[in-house]
Amino acid sequence: MQLEQKNVLVGVSGGIAAYKTPDLVRKLKAQGANVRVVLTESATHFVSSLSLQAVSGEKVSTHLLDEDAEAGMGHIELARWADIFLIAPATANIMAKLAHGLADDLLTTLYLATPAPVLIAPAMNQQMWAAPATTANFELLLSRGVTTIGPAAGEQACGDMGYGRMAEPAEIVEALCAHCEMYLNEAPRETILKGKRILITAGPTREAIDPVRYISNHSSGKMGFALAEQAKNLGAEVILVAGPVSLETPVGVTRYDVISAQQMLDTVEQHVDQADIFIACAAVADYKVARENAQKLKKSGDELTIAFTQNPDILKTVASRSNPPFTLGFAAETENVEEYARIKLNKKRLNMIAANDVSIPGLGFNSDRNALMIITKNTTHRLAPETKDALALSLLKIMHEEYTHLQEVR
Numbered sequence: 294m295q296l297e298q299k300n301v302l303v304g305v306s307g308g309i310a311a312y313k314t315p316d317l318v319r320k321l322k323a324q325g326a327n328v329r330v331v332l333t334e335s336a337t338h339f340v341s342s343l344s345l346q347a348v349s350g351e352k353v354s355t356h357l358l359d360e361d362a363e364a365g366m367g368h369i370e371l372a373r374w375a376d377i378f379l380i381a382p383a384t385a386n387i388m389a390k391l392a393h394g395l396a397d398d399l400l401t402t403l404y405l406a407t408p409a410p411v412l413i414a415p416a417m418n419q420q421m422w423a424a425p426a427t428t429a430n431f432e433l434l435l436s437r438g439v440t441t442i443g444p445a446a447g448e449q450a451c452g453d454m455g456y457g458r459m460a461e462p463a464e465i466v467e468a469l470c471a472h473c474e475m476y477l478n479e480a481p482r483e484t485i486l487k488g489k490r491i492l493i494t495a496g497p498t499r500e501a502i503d504p505v506r507y508i509s510n511h512s513s514g515k516m517g518f519a520l521a522e523q524a525k526n527l528g529a530e531v532i533l534v535a536g537p538v539s540l541e542t543p544v545g546v547t548r549y550d551v552i553s554a555q556q557m558l559d560t561v562e563q564h565v566d567q568a569d570i571f572i573a574c575a576a577v578a579d580y581k582v583a584r585e586n587a588q589k590l591k592k593s594g595d596e597l598t599i600a601f602t603q604n605p606d607i608l609k610t611v612a613s614r615s616n617p618p619f620t621l622g623f624a625a626e627t628e629n630v631e632e633y634a635r636i637k638l639n640k641k642r643l644n645m646i647a648a649n650d651v652s653i654p655g656l657g658f659n660s661d662r663n664a665l666m667i668i669t670k671n672t673t674h675r676l677a678p679e680t681k682d683a684l685a686l687s688l689l690k691i692m693h694e695e696y697t698h699l700q701e702v703r
């Protein structure tokens with residue numbers, strides 16, 4: 294019951310995905326939320342207010358100038374009542390209206406009138422999602438603090454394939470719970486990781502070419518740092534081994550800075566014996582320069598050839614120990630995400646892998662947001678796009694369940 298006594302205002306706009314909202318409302322209620330639903334005029338063509346009234350147990354409002362509704366809970370009162378305002382589905386049209394401050398119906402008026410945090414679950418045809426106007430509106434909403442859940446990729450109602458599907462109700466509820474726990478709960482967090490020692494790698498590594506040059510990658514370290522912070526908040530003792538990043542150390546986390554993959558491995562090996570869980574979030578350079586040059590390389594000729602040799606695989610080394618900790622790896626893929634991640638899970642003999650599609654603009658590398666597919670031997674779990682902090686919290690909870698399950702069957 295992670296939404297116990299939370300007032301969730303659900304705004305439904307007119308997209309085909311609106312047919313999923315009775316299920317969404319039911320799932321929100323199951324988490325203990327008080328739910329009130331507002332429909333736009335066009336949403337009423339996709340879902341009946343009667344079914345939403347039945348599942349929410351409250352009168353559903355549609356019109357701004359509804360005498361009955363205003364005599365009960367007027368629109369300003371409703372806007373103040375909400376602890377959180379969830380708009381699902383959020384169509385391209387509603388996003389455009391929200392971005393530009395139009396308030397010509399109840400839903401859009403509530404958006405302007407509510408002090409509550411706003412979460413949207415976009416849903417539309419993939420071409421509409423990719424349209425520059427939609428992108429600009431979406432960016433504007435994000436820059437004003439709106440949080441987005443999804444959209445997901447897949448087959449669409451119109452037969453197209455691509456981004457624009459509304460995240461599934463279960464994913465929306467999970468993201469909402471994480472959001473509430475992160476930003477709204479004054480109550481102390483759950484401390485499910487109390488007594489656990491977690492070792493985390495984060496950021497890129499840098500492999501020297503000569504005294505002034507190196508090769509590296511675009512990893513910002515944000516996901517690993519978010520995991521360290523959330524694991525600490527959940528009660529764990531956390532050691533963070535960080536490559537070169539410019540991020541503050543989360544309070545209470547012990548941090549070791551390293552540069553190269555070899556240094557990262559050495560530091561991990563110094564601490565892994567004491568770790569219950571190892572999370573490899575670092576984007577370790579696969580190769581290092583075969584022969585590092587002691588002096589700065591001189592410019593010569595049109596082409597330069599540098600020989601590289603493989604770096605040690607830190608995660609694989611840890612997972613192949615005789616008594617390994619629980620291992621969680623990451624996989625950044627640009628295609629066949631689930632398939633490639635599963636291969637990696639088996640090949641490196643991991644307990645769990647979190648895969649992300651780094652080909653999606655605005656997600657993953659060097660961004661504040663991400664989406665993950667969490668894979669174990671027998672399960673696949675999808676987390677819709679969210680802030681890395683909220684995502685880290687959801688991932689740690691799923692990891693804890695799997696960790697506990699493995700301890701029990703041992």
Ligand code: C5P
Pocket residue numbers: 494554573574575576577578579604605606607608609621622623624625637
């Ligand atoms: O094989 P690939 O590099 O895609 O595997 C990614 C996972 O392995 C990540 O969890 C990463 O932190 C870890 N890794 C590692 N050492 C390497 C390469 C990857 O720990 N040299």
